[in-house]
Amino acid sequence: MFVYADNAATTSVSKTALDAMLPFLTEQYGNPSSLYSFGQKAQEALQEARETVAKCLNADPREIYFTSGGSEADNQAIVSAARLGARKGKKHLISTKFEHHAVLHTLSKLEKEGFEVTLLDVHEDGVVRLEDLKAAIREDTALVTIMFANNEIGTVQPIAEIGALCREKKIPFHCDAVQAAGHMPIDVKAMNIDMLAISGHKFHAPKGVGALYARKGMVLTNIIEGGAQERGKRAGTENVAGIAAMAAALQESCANMEANTAKILPMRDKLFAELSKIPHSKINGSLEHHVPGTVNMCFEGIEGESLLLMLDDAGICASSGSACTSGSLDPSHVLLAIGLPHEVAHGSLRLSIGEYNTMEQIDHIIETVPKVVSYLRSMSPVWDELVKGERKHLI
Numbered sequence: 001m002f003v004y005a006d007n008a009a010t011t012s013v014s015k016t017a018l019d020a021m022l023p024f025l026t027e028q029y030g031n032p033s034s035l036y037s038f039g040q041k042a043q044e045a046l047q048e049a050r051e052t053v054a055k056c057l058n059a060d061p062r063e064i065y066f067t068s069g070g071s072e073a074d075n076q077a078i079v080s081a082a083r084l085g086a087r088k089g090k091k092h093l094i095s096t097k098f099e100h101h102a103v104l105h106t107l108s109k110l111e112k113e114g115f116e117v118t119l120l121d122v123h124e125d126g127v128v129r130l131e132d133l134k135a136a137i138r139e140d141t142a143l144v145t146i147m148f149a150n151n152e153i154g155t156v157q158p159i160a161e162i163g164a165l166c167r168e169k170k171i172p173f174h175c176d177a178v179q180a181a182g183h184m185p186i187d188v189k190a191m192n193i194d195m196l197a198i199s200g201h202k203f204h205a206p207k208g209v210g211a212l213y214a215r216k217g218m219v220l221t222n223i224i225e226g227g228a229q230e231r232g233k234r235a236g237t238e239n240v241a242g243i244a245a246m247a248a249a250l251q252e253s254c255a256n257m258e259a260n261t262a263k264i265l266p267m268r269d270k271l272f273a274e275l276s277k278i279p280h281s282k283i284n285g286s287l288e289h290h291v292p293g294t295v296n297m298c299f300e301g302i303e304g305e306s307l308l309l310m311l312d313d314a315g316i317c318a319s320s321g322s323a324c325t326s327g328s329l330d331p332s333h334v335l336l337a338i339g340l341p342h343e344v345a346h347g348s349l350r351l352s353i354g355e356y357n358t359m360e361q362i363d364h365i366i367e368t369v370p371k372v373v374s375y376l377r378s379m380s381p382v383w384d385e386l387v388k389g390e391r392k393h394l395i
């Protein structure tokens with residue numbers, strides 16, 4: 001059985017998204033900037049997509065800028081707010097310890113340029129406290145950037161409260177909503193969000209397309225210089241096919257959100273219930289404030305990477321939730337941020353499921369994971385020491 005349980009990493013392209021993009025890869029290949037009507041067809045498609053995306057977020061179409069993905073949107077939002085702040089002598093930026101690297105690495109770049117960065121604690125439950133944010137805000141704070149839902153553990157932040165506080169203090173608030181868009185309701189007006197990043201491939205559109213919402217009045221700094229596309233704020237011939245697909249996929253995900261959530265939750269709850277029966281395991285992050293599909297657990301005495309390889313042999317695509325892309329052996333910064341010791345953080349497993357998964361697939365995971373964990377423990381010198389009492393159990 002093949003089970004794709006890594007939807008937080010990327011998703012399959014839906015039929016709706018594929019159908020929406022195909023005309024722009026075949027007959028309608030005009031450049032939206034061309035003056036003849038053939039190009040204007042593409043321009044119209046862009047405008048329609050902008051309206052659709054805006055509607056899904058309760059924004060104005062003029063507040064939507066198409067980008068190459070979530071990373072670019074995060075970069076542009078953060079750099080824009082930093083440049084704007086610096087012009088007013090404000091060089092303090094606030095974020096959290098468990099943001100995506102698109103946010104964290106942009107902040108470190110700015111730190112090297114002389115900005116000061118405060119990263120808020122996310123506590124054991126993976127949720128930022130409003131008091132902590134209040135205490136961190138200064139006269140010279142130029143930006144608060146806090147993610148909607150965490151990509152590794154799935155915890156959801158009190159975005160509306162954060163937005164209200166930032167609005168009251170007149171500090172721009174950027175939200176990396178890449179894991180939330182299409183999966184949870186987002187209302188940029190009601191939540192007082194000034195800038196927000198989304199990425200198509202996390203909700204069944206293709207990779208390489210995303211959007212930045214920037215509230216009217218926000219001054220954007222270009223990351224990509226060139227032509228006057230996206231009202232002069234993002235140069236480069238538009239990815240018309242990708243943008244059309246993203247709009248269609250977002251609309252579909254938002255229309256089906258309740259039904260999808262109703263399908264996903266019982267599968268997720270079964271995973272949590274059955275996998276927590278494994279001795280010395282731990283669920284990571286609050287279950288109360290959580291996106292529907294993400295499950296993150298730790299199993300003591302094993303290495304997450306070995307677990308993933310053995311799950312792969314059983315047809316299961318999962319992730320350790322750590323920065324395995326770089327092949328680094330460092331444990332996940334997210335799991336360390338919620339206070340897990342290094343040894344425990346190494347044995348992590350992220351399963352992220354979506355509406356295309358089935359209960360049969362969940363049962364296959366539930367059958368496989370305990371066997372693999374037992375097998376790996378039987379070969380683990382660390383587990384041996386734990387069993388002999390030469391080492392203390394941490395979970």
Ligand SMILES: *Cc1c(COP(=O)(O)O)cnc(C)c1O
Pocket residue numbers: 008009068069070071072074100102147149150151176178179199200201202208209210
């Ligand atoms: C995937 C992801 C990103 C990056 O989006 P890309 O489109 O892949 O650049 C940023 N933030 C979060 C939370 C993500 O999950």
